[in-house]
Amino acid sequence: MSQFITPQPFESHPDTLPRNELRERLRQQRRDLSVEQQQQAAEYLALNLLKNPDLHRARHVAIYLPNDGEIDPHVYLDIARRKGVRFYLPVLHPIHEGRLVFSPYDDDVELIANRFGIPEPAFSKGLRRPPWALDAVLFPLVGFDEQGGRLGMGGGFYDRTFAFSRIRPRLAPKLIGLAHDFQKVRKLPVEPWDVSLHSVVTDKQRYRFRG
Numbered sequence: 001m002s003q004f005i006t007p008q009p010f011e012s013h014p015d016t017l018p019r020n021e022l023r024e025r026l027r028q029q030r031r032d033l034s035v036e037q038q039q040q041a042a043e044y045l046a047l048n049l050l051k052n053p054d055l056h057r058a059r060h061v062a063i064y065l066p067n068d069g070e071i072d073p074h075v076y077l078d079i080a081r082r083k084g085v086r087f088y089l090p091v092l093h094p095i096h097e098g099r100l101v102f103s104p105y106d107d108d109v110e111l112i113a114n115r116f117g118i119p120e121p122a123f124s125k126g127l128r129r130p131p132w133a134l135d136a137v138l139f140p141l142v143g144f145d146e147q148g149g150r151l152g153m154g155g156g157f158y159d160r161t162f163a164f165s166r167i168r169p170r171l172a173p174k175l176i177g178l179a180h181d182f183q184k185v186r187k188l189p190v191e192p193w194d195v196s197l198h199s200v201v202t203d204k205q206r207y208r209f210r211g
Helices: 017-031 035-050 074-082 157-161
Strands: 060-062 086-092 100-104 111-113 119-121 136-140 174-178 199-201 206-208
Touching (some): 035 199, 086 119, 100 119, 100 157
Parallel strands (some): 060 086, 060 136, 174 199
Antiparallel strands (some): 086 100
C-alpha cells in the first residue's frame, strides 16, 4: 500500500531475493504510468468491478487509498456509494501488531498519517468493523498470476488479518485483489501464510479463483 517494505509475515520465512526483485520491477512499472493512463485504468477498473459477481450483494466493502502507482478504486467507490454500499478503510491495530481493523470511510472522515505515513482514520473501538463482518475486501496487489498467487508489499498485514479465512472460510469476506493488468506474471511462489483470493480485477478483465 505504500513505498516502504515492512517486516515479513513470519520472521522465519523472509522473502527471497527474486521475489523482492520482481516486487521492485512491478512497482516501478506502476509508478511510470502517466496521470492520464491512471485515470483511464481507474475507469475501466470500475466497469469490471461493477460486473464482478462477488460484489453484487456486497454492502460493507473495505477499500484503500491508492499510493505508489496502485490502481485507483475511487471511480468505482463513487458509483457504488450511490447504490448504498458502505466503505471502510484499513487502520493499523494499535495493540495487535501487524493486523488491521476497518473504519467507515466517507467524505467527512478526518484522516491522519499512521506510523508509515499512510493516511487512515483514527482508531476507534466504537466505529471499527471487524474483518469477518465485511462483505468484501478490495486491496492492492503488486503482482498476481492466473492460479491466484499474489505478491504484496511484503508486510503480511492482510495475511494476518484474514488468516481465519483458511479455517473458517464461510466467515470470510470476498477477498478481491486489484491491479493493473500488466502486473500479471506467469507464476508466483505460494508462501505458507498466503491467504488465497476469490478473484483479481484489473483494468482489462476479471480473474476468478474460487467460489
